[in-house]
Amino acid sequence: MASGLADPQIGGQAASGSHSSAERFDLIHTILRDRICLLDYPPGTVLGETALATEFGVSRTPIRRVLHKLEFMGLVQIRNGIGTIVTDIDLKTFKETYALRMRLAELMGDLSPVDIQADHLARIDGLQDRVRRLRTKTDHEEFARITNDLQKLLSDLTGNGPLRETIELLYFRVARIWFSLLPQLGWEEMVEGQIAELNELRAAMEQNDIQCVGHARSRHLRTMLTRIGNFLAEP
Amino acid sequence: MASGLADPQIGGQAASGSHSSAERFDLIHTILRDRICLLDYPPGTVLGETALATEFGVSRTPIRRVLHKLEFMGLVQIRNGIGTIVTDIDLKTFKETYALRMRLAELMGDLSPVDIQADHLARIDGLQDRVRRLRTKTDHEEFARITNDLQKLLSDLTGNGPLRETIELLYFRVARIWFSLLPQLGWEEMVEGQIAELNELRAAMEQNDIQCVGHARSRHLRTMLTRIGNFLAEP
DNA sequence: GTAATTCAACCTGTACACAGCTTGTCCATA
DNA sequence: TATGGACAAGCTGTGTACAGGTTGAATTAC
Numbered sequence: 001m002a003s004g005l006a007d008p009q010i011g012g013q014a015a016s017g018s019h020s021s022a023e024r025f026d027l028i029h030t031i032l033r034d035r036i037c038l039l040d041y042p043p044g045t046v047l048g049e050t051a052l053a054t055e056f057g058v059s060r061t062p063i064r065r066v067l068h069k070l071e072f073m074g075l076v077q078i079r080n081g082i083g084t085i086v087t088d089i090d091l092k093t094f095k096e097t098y099a100l101r102m103r104l105a106e107l108m109g110d111l112s113p114v115d116i117q118a119d120h121l122a123r124i125d126g127l128q129d130r131v132r133r134l135r136t137k138t139d140h141e142e143f144a145r146i147t148n149d150l151q152k153l154l155s156d157l158t159g160n161g162p163l164r165e166t167i168e169l170l171y172f173r174v175a176r177i178w179f180s181l182l183p184q185l186g187w188e189e190m191v192e193g194q195i196a197e198l199n200e201l202r203a204a205m206e207q208n209d210i211q212c213v214g215h216a217r218s219r220h221l222r223t224m225l226t227r228i229g230n231f232l233a234e235p
Numbered sequence: 236m237a238s239g240l241a242d243p244q245i246g247g248q249a250a251s252g253s254h255s256s257a258e259r260f261d262l263i264h265t266i267l268r269d270r271i272c273l274l275d276y277p278p279g280t281v282l283g284e285t286a287l288a289t290e291f292g293v294s295r296t297p298i299r300r301v302l303h304k305l306e307f308m309g310l311v312q313i314r315n316g317i318g319t320i321v322t323d324i325d326l327k328t329f330k331e332t333y334a335l336r337m338r339l340a341e342l343m344g345d346l347s348p349v350d351i352q353a354d355h356l357a358r359i360d361g362l363q364d365r366v367r368r369l370r371t372k373t374d375h376e377e378f379a380r381i382t383n384d385l386q387k388l389l390s391d392l393t394g395n396g397p398l399r400e401t402i403e404l405l406y407f408r409v410a411r412i413w414f415s416l417l418p419q420l421g422w423e424e425m426v427e428g429q430i431a432e433l434n435e436l437r438a439a440m441e442q443n444d445i446q447c448v449g450h451a452r453s454r455h456l457r458t459m460l461t462r463i464g465n466f467l468a469e470p
Numbered sequence: 471g472t473a474a475t476t477c478a479a480c481c482t483g484t485a486c487a488c489a490g491c492t493t494g495t496c497c498a499t500a
Numbered sequence: 501t502a503t504g505g506a507c508a509a510g511c512t513g514t515g516t517a518c519a520g521g522t523t524g525a526a527t528t529a530c
Contacts, residue, residue, distance in 0.1 A: 021315060021490085021513060049482070059515045064482085065303060072307045080256060080482050081522035096395045099346050111334050160331045162408075166401050173397075256483060256520080284512070294485045299512085315512050316492035476527075483520070490513070499504075 021062075028056055029066045036075050036086055037176045038144050043088035047076065074173045089177050091232055097174050098225040104167050105218040109211030112159035116208045123153050124205065128198050134191050144179050146194070151175075154217060157210060178228055185227055193223060256297075263291055264301045271310050271321055272411045273379050278323035282311065309408045324412050326467055332409050333460040339402050340453040344446030347394035351443045358388050359440065363433050369426050379414050381429070386410075389452065392445060413463055420462055428458060 019027065032052075035041050049060045049067065056063065067084050070076045078084045089097075131146050151171050158164040182190060197220040204212035254262065267287075270276050284295045284302065291298065302319050305311045313319045324332075366381050386406050393399040417425060432455040439447035 046481090048480090050480095060482090061514050061516090065513095068300060068303060069307060072304060078482075079522090081480085081520080083481055093396055096347060097397045100342070100395060100397050100401075103342050103346070107335070107338055111338070112331065160335060161328055162332045162335050162405060166335070170397060281511090283510090285510095295512090296484050296486090300483095313512075314492085316490080316510080318511055472530085474527105474529080476525105478525090479523090481520105481522075483518105485518080486516090488513105488515080490511105492509105492511075494507105494509090496507080497505090500502090 024058070025062060025065060028058075028062070029069060032066060032070060033073075033075065033172065034148075036070070037148070037172060037179070038141055039176055039180055041086050042180065043086050043176070045086040046083040047086070048083050073169060089174065094174060094177060095225065095229065097170055098221060101167070101170050101174075102218045102221045102225075104163065104170070105214045105221060107160075107163060108154070108158050108167075108214035108217070109209070110214070111163055113210035114157055114159040116157070116205045116210070120153065120157065121202070121205060123149075124198060124202050127153070128195070128202070131191060131194050131198065135188075138187055140179070140182050143182065143190070143194070144175070147175065147179075150198070154213070157205075157213060178224060181228060181231065185231060189227075193220070196220075259293070260297060260300060263293075263297070264304060267301060267305060268308075268310065268407065269383075271305070272383070272407060272414070273376055274411055274415055276321045277415065278321050278411070280321040281318040282321070283318055308404060324409065329409060329412060330460065330464065332405055333456055336402070336405050336409075337453045337456045337460075339398065339405070340449045340456060342395075342398060343389070343393050343402075343449035343452070344444070345449070346398055348445035349392055349394040351392070351440045351445070355388065355392065356437070356440060358384075359433060359437050362388070363430070363437070366426060366429050366433065370423075373422050375414070375417055378417065378425070378429070379410070382410065382414075385433070389448070392440075392448060413459060416463060416466065420466060424462075428455070431455075 032041075041047065047067070049063050052063045052067075053060045067076060067078060071078050071084075075087060076084050077087050127146055127150055130142070134143060134146075151168065155164050155168055158167060178185075197216065200216040200220075201213055204210075204216055267276075276282065282302070284298050287298045287302075288295045302311060302313060306313050306319075310322060311319050312322050362381055362385055365377070369378060369381075386403065390399050390403055393402060413420075432451065435451040435455075436448055439445075439451055
């Protein structure tokens with residue numbers, strides 16, 4: 001219907017259905033954000049407002065709102081006369097972001113911690129199952145979705161609202177970068193590392209120790225940064 | 236020229252002059268942000284896109300871009316059919332934001348600190364002069380401008396980019412709130428408190444000790460939160 | 471053949487007209 | 501008098517035509 005693009009079931013129908021204005025905005029925003037984070041739109045991709053407008057069955061106006069929000073989040077850069085470009089991150093900014101994320105993770109249990117509920121344990125159990133299945137089946141996108149869902153779970157455990165928003169924003173800014181390096185970092189290592197983090201997180205959650213959860217998360221981020229740093233520095 | 240409003244020299248002329256698109260956007264954004272932070276638009280004010288458009292000599296479209304960015308920053312809330320409302324902050328969010336700001340201030344010297352230059356010392360000297368003048372002349376807006384400029388100076392001392400952006404964002408979110416309480420918190424106390432902070436900051440900067448700068452800032456934030464908390468809790 | 475230049479195609483930015491939503495008012499009714 | 505609903509005024513959301521900006525390719529001059 002749109003312009004010969006793929007994914008007609010997600011875009012053209014759901015977004016232009018009988019939803020309210022705010023719902024359509026959130027829907028299109030989430031779809032485009034996930035496409036960027038899951039590398040459907042790799043860094044450097046030029047998006048084009050008209051193409052997106054026809055795909056989602058709306059005019060350029062609401063698309064522009066979404067793209068400006070994505071620009072504010074740092075996921076795209078809108079350049080007059082050229083288009084909307086999915087951003088890449090230089091190594092310096094990447095390391096700075098990870099350094100900050102590690103510190104913010106440690107603050108998670110320090111500032112207004114929340115109580116662990118049975119629901120939270122069930123969710124992390126589900127994540128453990130999903131990532132264990134990846135030991136025998138390479139699936140980069142599923143791996144990225146698991147880390148997305150883990151981030152959502154950790155957000156629900158962050159009682160301090162501004163801290164939660166900041167952590168989420170920084171996650172979305174860098175998630176796609178290391179995800180793009182995933183194939184070159186060693187699949188087995190990455191899966192086992194994720195399993196190890198989930199085990200640590202679950203053990204801390206069983207004891208209702210959010211502070212320990214934050215420190216485990218921080219350690220995991222440090223490990224990831226080290227691996228990526230080693231990989232990017234040598235060649 | 237516009238609609239009989241005040242400040243014709245800032246709005247109608249400068250913003251619609253011979254600037255490029257991005258420059259006009261930044262200019263209008265800064266003007267409106269400062270009007271909100273300096274309480275020209277106190278919380279609850281309804282802005283109205285058409286009025287702003289006529290004042291700045293542009294159409295609603297670029298005004299909408301600015302207002303949406305301000306909404307992303309949390310300074311306004313856009314409601315369909317009603318208008319764009321300057322936000323207020325509930326006490327819980329206010330305290331959470333301050334708790335986070337204290338921690339982030341401590342990180343300032345920890346993550347990629349910068350070297351203090353003579354220029355930095357000169358700027359803080361200027362701030363000291365300006366705030367000392369307020370001992371004999373009550374001027375709430377000048378006080379707010381000084382804290383704005385101090386925040387800018389501290390931003391320049393924050394080497395970690397994402398940390399700098401986060402600190403700035405959180406500052407703009409809460410600055411106008413305690414500023415609105417300024418008249419009721421005791422003018423002399425606030426001025427002396429600001430002078431004390433500047434003295435501590437300057438002493439730390441002379442020793443090129445950014446970590447000490449961050450801790451002094453954090454202590455000052457804690458003092459402010461305590462005063463405001465006491466004031467808001469009792470009545 | 472090479473280099474500078476013009477121009478056409480495409481993009482985002484802007485202006486404006488109209489549709490949809492919210493709210494307060496006014497009026498009819500019990 | 502109290503209360504319910506219809507309506508009008510105002511706002512933001514959307515669609516669309518046009519202006520401004522950028523790039524690369526075709527063209528012209530040397």
